[in-house]
Amino acid sequence: MSHPLQQTEPTTMQAHSGVIAMNAPEMAQASAPDRHAPGALRKALARAEVRRQWRAFSLTLPLLVFLLLTLLVPIAALLQRAVENPEVANALPATMRALDGWDRRDAPPAAAYAALVGDLARLPDRSDAGALARRLNSEVPGARSMVMGAYRDLPFEGPPEAIQERLLAADPRWGEAPLWRAIAKNGARWTPDYLLASVDLQRDALGQIERMPEEQRAFGGILLRTFHISLVVTLVCLLVGYPLAWWLASLPARSANVLMILVLVPFWTSILVRVAAWIVLLQSEGLVNRGLMGLGLIEQPLALLFNRTGVVIAMVHILLPFMILPLYSVMKSVPPTYLRAAVSLGSSPIAAFFRVYVPQTYPGIGAGALLVFILAIGYYVTPALLGGADDQMLSYYIARYTNVEVNWGMACALGALLLAATLLLYGVYRRVGKAELSLG
Amino acid sequence: MKNKSLIACAALSACLALPSLAQQQPQITVVNFGGANANAQKKAFYEPYEKAGNKVVAVEYNGEQAKIKAMVEAKKVTWDVVEVESPDAARGCDEGLFEKLDYSKIVPQADLLPAAVSDCAVGIFVWSTVMAYNGDKLKTAPTGWADFWDTKKIPGKRGMRKGARYNLEFALLADGVKPADVYKVLATKDGADRAFKKLTELKPHIQWWEAGAQAPQFLVAGDVALTTVYNGRIDAANREGRNLKIYWPGGIYDLDYWVIPKGAPNKDAALKFIAFGMQADNQSVYAQNIAYGPANTKALAKLDKKVLDDLPTSATNAKEALQFSVGFWSDQGEALEKRFAAWATQ
Numbered sequence: 001m002s003h004p005l006q007q008t009e010p011t012t013m014q015a016h017s018g019v020i021a022m023n024a025p026e027m028a029q030a031s032a033p034d035r036h037a038p039g040a041l042r043k044a045l046a047r048a049e050v051r052r053q054w055r056a057f058s059l060t061l062p063l064l065v066f067l068l069l070t071l072l073v074p075i076a077a078l079l080q081r082a083v084e085n086p087e088v089a090n091a092l093p094a095t096m097r098a099l100d101g102w103d104r105r106d107a108p109p110a111a112a113y114a115a116l117v118g119d120l121a122r123l124p125d126r127s128d129a130g131a132l133a134r135r136l137n138s139e140v141p142g143a144r145s146m147v148m149g150a151y152r153d154l155p156f157e158g159p160p161e162a163i164q165e166r167l168l169a170a171d172p173r174w175g176e177a178p179l180w181r182a183i184a185k186n187g188a189r190w191t192p193d194y195l196l197a198s199v200d201l202q203r204d205a206l207g208q209i210e211r212m213p214e215e216q217r218a219f220g221g222i223l224l225r226t227f228h229i230s231l232v233v234t235l236v237c238l239l240v241g242y243p244l245a246w247w248l249a250s251l252p253a254r255s256a257n258v259l260m261i262l263v264l265v266p267f268w269t270s271i272l273v274r275v276a277a278w279i280v281l282l283q284s285e286g287l288v289n290r291g292l293m294g295l296g297l298i299e300q301p302l303a304l305l306f307n308r309t310g311v312v313i314a315m316v317h318i319l320l321p322f323m324i325l326p327l328y329s330v331m332k333s334v335p336p337t338y339l340r341a342a343v344s345l346g347s348s349p350i351a352a353f354f355r356v357y358v359p360q361t362y363p364g365i366g367a368g369a370l371l372v373f374i375l376a377i378g379y380y381v382t383p384a385l386l387g388g389a390d391d392q393m394l395s396y397y398i399a400r401y402t403n404v405e406v407n408w409g410m411a412c413a414l415g416a417l418l419l420a421a422t423l424l425l426y427g428v429y430r431r432v433g434k435a436e437l438s439l440g
Numbered sequence: 441m442k443n444k445s446l447i448a449c450a451a452l453s454a455c456l457a458l459p460s461l462a463q464q465q466p467q468i469t470v471v472n473f474g475g476a477n478a479n480a481q482k483k484a485f486y487e488p489y490e491k492a493g494n495k496v497v498a499v500e501y502n503g504e505q506a507k508i509k510a511m512v513e514a515k516k517v518t519w520d521v522v523e524v525e526s527p528d529a530a531r532g533c534d535e536g537l538f539e540k541l542d543y544s545k546i547v548p549q550a551d552l553l554p555a556a557v558s559d560c561a562v563g564i565f566v567w568s569t570v571m572a573y574n575g576d577k578l579k580t581a582p583t584g585w586a587d588f589w590d591t592k593k594i595p596g597k598r599g600m601r602k603g604a605r606y607n608l609e610f611a612l613l614a615d616g617v618k619p620a621d622v623y624k625v626l627a628t629k630d631g632a633d634r635a636f637k638k639l640t641e642l643k644p645h646i647q648w649w650e651a652g653a654q655a656p657q658f659l660v661a662g663d664v665a666l667t668t669v670y671n672g673r674i675d676a677a678n679r680e681g682r683n684l685k686i687y688w689p690g691g692i693y694d695l696d697y698w699v700i701p702k703g704a705p706n707k708d709a710a711l712k713f714i715a716f717g718m719q720a721d722n723q724s725v726y727a728q729n730i731a732y733g734p735a736n737t738k739a740l741a742k743l744d745k746k747v748l749d750d751l752p753t754s755a756t757n758a759k760e761a762l763q764f765s766v767g768f769w770s771d772q773g774e775a776l777e778k779r780f781a782a783w784a785t786q
């Protein structure tokens with residue numbers, strides 16, 4: 001049910017940090033003896049070292065192959081599909097030739113109509129006409145019924161002018177330029193159009209890039225909304241998770257373990273079950289609203305569901321363990337003596353906490369925040385079930401284009417956009433944070 | 441030694457024979473949308489068909505045509521009969537995803553509703569998207585789609601399906617367009633602008649639903665005063681003792697279809713199952729289990745008045761209803777849904 005990115009992201013990062021952890025000490029050992037050993041010994045050592053490196057490499061090989069097959073290959077296929085555009089070029093070769101030199105303003109010459117009908121007649125299968133109709137319809141709404149109508153009316157005979165007349169009689173829109181422009185534009189096998197559309201841009205009739213008309217500008221706002229929701233969720237997770245992790249880290253191991261199970265149990269429960277539970281709790285006659293009204297705190301039930309509030313509450317609940325676990329593991333390694341030392345040297349406890357303790361947990365904060373943020377970006381089921389029409393994140397539209405519209409080019413372009421945004425953010429994090437990730 | 445090998449041989453052949461014995465019983469995979477509708481189909485179609493000595497494996501999906509497309513393109517089809525919505529039936533037929541149907545092996549075409557007959561899909565039942573309210577909570581019943589927009593006359597939130605489909609039609613109805621003209625108006629740029637503008641008026645009061653089961657829940661929980669809903673969901677809730685009421689005029693009715701994906705593993709058995717399900721007897725059992733109108737008109741004679749009164753196909757209920765335009769939505773759907781996403785962001 002979850003979006004693939006949700007699952008792949010942590011895998012890469014864990015694998016990534018794992019590789020680094022494994023290789024770094026080996027490298028350090030390897031370079032040390034080299035400089036002092038005499039020639040023969042040095043060679044033998046070098047050989048042994050090469051063998052050792054190969055052995056290490058062959059041990060990581062299964063993981064590398066696994067990553068290649070499950071991550072890199074699908075991502076490459078996704079990127080390819082985002083720019084691939086074979087439908088028109090495959091189906092209408094003669095039409096493309098007939099449209100060569102057309103000014104793209106008024107209706108094309110009659111020869112183009114004849115060429116189009118000829119191309120349609122040569123299609124090996126009805127499904128090819130269907131694919132062509134689908135592709136053109138996603139550019140020019142209405143093209144589907146025009147193309148399929150012409151395909152059903154085959155065969156056309158007579159001079160080009162007669163064919164043109166018959167098509168126009170069947171549907172006067174054949175005399176308009178937009179469909180022909182879409183055909184001419186999509187003659188190339190590769191297209192930037194899906195990627196442009198994913199950032200609300202389009203190419204005009206002559207190939208100049210321009211902004212989409214206002215009522216079609218959707219994805220810029222959706223991308224911003226995706227980041228906004230993820231950011232809010234990350235901040236709330238940090239605010240809630242930090243004190244909890246601190247408390248857990250300060251407890252003796254025995255009780256900390258018991259409480260840790262409480263953190264982890266929801267983590268092991270199905271996301272759908274948790275979402276359904278939140279619906280029961282947060283609905284207007286649900287437990288939370290009735291409780292608040294019973295206490296006299298509110299008079300009208302609060303709208304906690306099917307809006308941004310509900311989405312954030314449920315996402316924070318689901319993602320909290322990803323914040324707590326890295327924080328906890330970093331906090332466990334911070335000696336409590338530092339804080340005591342600061343206080344004994346005259347610092348106030350609050351200042352000591354913020355100036356001595358918190359800076360030592362920065363790696364945990366960074367790792368937890370990055371994990372939560374990147375997982376949140378890919379969220380799909382939770383906003384779909386708990387949010388309104390303006391709370392849906394990018395993955396919802398990726399799923400929509402994949403499953404409902406079956407416009408896989410657009411779905412892949414949106415996927416590429418999400419991937420690029422995630423990588424960019426990770427790059428910024430590395431640049432700003434400079435610290436190696438510590439994921440517990 | 442010889443005995444041993446004989447026994448081994450017998451055991452081996454028994455093992456080999458067992459699965460082939462199991463396979464002799466015809467088994468087909470039938471895919472539906474789940475929920476109350478799937479239960480009705482189970483009672484009316486799957487169970488009687490299994491009694492006749494067949495095996496039906498029921499699978500649920502969310503109507504993702506992408507799954508059928510992926511199977512057909514990979515030539516690894518595991519589904520035999522799939523229930524699809526009308527735009528997917530039309531698009532799938534255009535794109536050659538489904539097998540052609542031989543009506544001589546199903547039921548006489550004359551017995552079926554005209555809209556149920558297509559080259560490669562056969563309509564199973566008629567369902568309708570309607571306005572509904574909770575009879576226990578609402579004092580004044582709505583008298584038109586303008587009331588759905590009138591939050592002064594009927595205070596409270598409005599439930600609507602997340603998306604452009606149906607909502608644009610309802611917006612135009614509320615704006616005074618006659619049911620017969622809705623798609624003509626919506627096809628023009630001005631008409632689409634008008635529908636979105638009308639929707640904007642109601643925007644702060646809308647509570648969006650994603651799954652069909654949510655709409656009756658909203659009504660029961662008192663979250664909304666009025667909602668758009670699939671009529672069968674209201675029927676299912678009322679069977680559990682609720683008092684939900686439907687306002688029929690302006691409802692948008694449509695059919696669900698059975699299709700056989702191209703290259704289905706048990707094509708002949710699939711066609712037999714469809715023929716079985718389209719029989720008047722089984723169709724009437726279906727309508728008794730959920731308030732969806734049978735596509736086989738002969739089934740109507742077998743239903744009593746109480747059942748007929750709740751069907752979207754009954755004369756009074758269908759009088760001012762609107763037939764969903766498959767052609768319009770398969771042409772304009774992608775663009776309008778994107779516009780809806782942009783509209784929601786504003």
